[in-house]
Amino acid sequence: MIFRIKTYNNINEAGLEAFPRGLYEVGSSIESEDAVLVRSARLHEQPLSPNLKAVARAGAGVNNIPVDRLSEQGIPVFNAPGANANAVKELVIAGLFMGFRNIAPALEFVERIEGEGESFEKAVEAGKKRFVGRELPGRRLGVVGLGAIGGQVANAARSLGMEVIGYDPGLTVEHAWRLASDVRQARSLDELLGESDVVSLHVPLMDKTRDLINERRIAVMRPGAVLLNFARDGLVDREAVIASVESEHLGGYVTDFPHPDLLKRERVVALPHLGASTGEAEANSAVMAVQNLRDFLENGNIRHSVNFPDVVMPRTDGGRLAVANANVPNMVGQVGTALAEAGLNIVDLLNRSQGELAYTLVDVDGEVPETVAAAIEAIDGVLKARSIAPVSARG
Numbered sequence: 001m002i003f004r005i006k007t008y009n010n011i012n013e014a015g016l017e018a019f020p021r022g023l024y025e026v027g028s029s030i031e032s033e034d035a036v037l038v039r040s041a042r043l044h045e046q047p048l049s050p051n052l053k054a055v056a057r058a059g060a061g062v063n064n065i066p067v068d069r070l071s072e073q074g075i076p077v078f079n080a081p082g083a084n085a086n087a088v089k090e091l092v093i094a095g096l097f098m099g100f101r102n103i104a105p106a107l108e109f110v111e112r113i114e115g116e117g118e119s120f121e122k123a124v125e126a127g128k129k130r131f132v133g134r135e136l137p138g139r140r141l142g143v144v145g146l147g148a149i150g151g152q153v154a155n156a157a158r159s160l161g162m163e164v165i166g167y168d169p170g171l172t173v174e175h176a177w178r179l180a181s182d183v184r185q186a187r188s189l190d191e192l193l194g195e196s197d198v199v200s201l202h203v204p205l206m207d208k209t210r211d212l213i214n215e216r217r218i219a220v221m222r223p224g225a226v227l228l229n230f231a232r233d234g235l236v237d238r239e240a241v242i243a244s245v246e247s248e249h250l251g252g253y254v255t256d257f258p259h260p261d262l263l264k265r266e267r268v269v270a271l272p273h274l275g276a277s278t279g280e281a282e283a284n285s286a287v288m289a290v291q292n293l294r295d296f297l298e299n300g301n302i303r304h305s306v307n308f309p310d311v312v313m314p315r316t317d318g319g320r321l322a323v324a325n326a327n328v329p330n331m332v333g334q335v336g337t338a339l340a341e342a343g344l345n346i347v348d349l350l351n352r353s354q355g356e357l358a359y360t361l362v363d364v365d366g367e368v369p370e371t372v373a374a375a376i377e378a379i380d381g382v383l384k385a386r387s388i389a390p391v392s393a394r395g
């Protein structure tokens with residue numbers, strides 16, 4: 001079997017090379033694809049191949065992918081958690097300095113100085129007073145979302161002498177372990193906003209987080225506070241942010257998501273979505289996304305999916321059935337009965353559920369015929385059923 005992978009955007013070569021030739025065809029013009037590999041391209045309006053089995057995001061955010069629609073069809077969406085976190089952290093720290101030291105307007109000022117020699121130097125010295133900044137030690141950074149990126153930003157700010165307060169009601173134990181012990185926990189977003197000199201957003205864009213920073217919340221922020229948004233444009237009410245910067249309640253807005261309305265404004269800095277644009281981050285993200293995709297296509301294993309639980313089972317000698325289904329009673333029972341009726345003995349089985357979805361891997365002592373997989377897929381509540389050949393049968 002050859003797996004067909006359709007790529008969107010520039011996927012780093014290190015990831016593309018991780019697809020073994022002979023087992024994969026990969027490219028931007030592939031049709032009838034088994035899987036999609038994407039960065040930020042918007043897939044919501046793209047037609048989905050009837051063969052589609054998985055979508056992998058070589059990066060963190062999945063708001064460009066129709067996750068709900070894919071979930072309804074039993075199709076996992078993978079991402080690459082943490083793979084680009086260091087790159088984003090570094091740019092956020094640069095953004096912090098930009099916000100506090102007026103670096104962007106100062107550079108622009110220097111570019112415009114005319115003259116040479118002494119007159120040039122005089123213009124430099126005369127002009128610099130317009131760009132007097134503020135230092136970071138002792139100031140408080142509020143980090144909204146303490147996941148892979150927010151956690152690294154919090155720790156880096158601590159090492160710059162800042163106090164850090166964080167807000168993340170869904171903080172995982174794994175991320176909590178990595179956090180500097182003196183990062184203080186805010187009990188609410190408003191508490192964080194009211195106590196911070198700088199606020200940095202590191203949450204995914206979802207219905208629940210759209211316009212998270214709106215007019216009311218900006219009013220809660222300290223006068224002169226700087227807002228950093230390296231997460232997503234839709235997390236802030238842009239008009240409210242602009243109005244607040246103009247009225248000098250907000251001391252600045254530094255973002256990775258430019259928009260015409262943000263340009264040529266004092267105390268606003270907009271970068272061209274550069275957070276994950278380092279060679280290292282692009283390679284890490286592509287390799288992790290390809291690893292996720294390959295393990296799913298070749299073995300049915302699920303790791304780092306945003307809509308399915310982790311389901312990983314070592315391969316046995318025989319074939320495997322991978323079933324995505326609605327999380328309702330008696331699904332595993334019906335799958336087992338169908339396999340028994342086909343004369344297949346179950347060697348190993350793993351079932352996990354998450355929300356409305358469940359996923360089951362069943363290893364058998366033979367190979368699951370396509371007709372049996374198709375009959376199982378026709379069971380009410382089964383979304384996808386796929387027969388996976390024994391490892392020894394791979395080309």
Ligand SMILES: NC(=O)c1ccc[n+]([C@@H]2O[C@H](COP(=O)([O-])OP(=O)(O)OC[C@H]3O[C@@H](n4cnc5c(N)ncnc54)[C@H](O)[C@@H]3O)[C@@H](O)[C@H]2O)c1
Pocket residue numbers: 059060061062081082084085088144145146147148149150167168169170171172175202203204205208209230231232256273274275276277
């Ligand atoms: N600028 C860039 O190039 C760039 C690069 C990578 C990621 N991002 C953006 O950053 C986001 C975060 O990435 P990550 O790798 O840290 O993801 P992550 O999943 O590791 O962390 C996100 C954290 O946000 C928390 N969260 C969710 N809703 C929240 C809320 N309402 N309030 C507070 N916390 C909340 C979650 O519990 C989680 O801990 C991505 O979703 C993406 O949109 C941007």
Ligand SMILES: O=C(O)[C@H](O)COP(=O)(O)O
Pocket residue numbers: 039040058059060061062084273275276277
């Ligand atoms: O969510 C992400 O990982 C970032 O926004 C990076 O997007 P990119 O892969 O298009 O640079």
